[in-house]
Amino acid sequence: MALTQEDFVGAVAKLNDLTRRQVIKWSPCDPPRRAVTGAIGLALSGLSDEVAQAFEAFHEGRIVRVSRYAGQGGGILGLKPDRYILDVRDEDGNAMFEFPGVAGISDLFQSVRTQRLDIEGFIKKLVAG
């Protein structure tokens, strides 16, 4: 049976839940390489002002990666909104499957960042110390 958009939204929500419950542990990694094609693409890639941040986790035999591209400024059109990408990568860092841009990926990224902060450990150390 074909996957529906609801399935992807549900999968992102489930990943988020597992992240919050510390079942999945994320670590920083390199963001996915963007495909640059032709001379114009190569020239424009140098002008890109996006700052990328990515985290990866090993789950169910696959490497899942969530990345954020934060636009610094959008010229005459104003600020560029942040873009979030969730993909499954291979050992070389190439994205093998990219999730569609469904709701919840930005929330997942925030949960990963909060997990990396380890607020619980910090509070427990403060209380114990």
Add this chain to the structure above:
Amino acid sequence: MDLVGLSYWSSWASLISLAVAAWNTYLILRIKAGIVLNVTLEPMLIRLKENSAELNRQLMYYEVNHHRFSEVAGICEADVKALRRRLGFIKSRFVRGPLRSMRTFRRDRSAANAQVVYASLLQVCQHVANMLEERRITG
């Protein structure tokens, strides 16, 4: 034409004019509802996204944040109900599941039910985003 014939035709004309007036009223109400929906759909989506992000933050340490989660979930429920009213019975079928999960959460405010509320709200956000995209294309 005699008076009896004239009265017969005028009765029919008044009935037809009544039907036309009712049809016009229906069209005016439909256009008004369409305008309200078009104007409010995007702010509604932004609000739902902001609230889902807030719910996600509160879920992180749910045991200490459950009061705030309940507050935001209540706001979300009001927004989803407004969406149901504006979309009408048929088009708003997708909000039944989320509203059911919110009712369940009100009875039992466990972390598992809170997670279901958050996940179902994401589905609503996705549906509204799709509708907005379709409306941008079709006008």
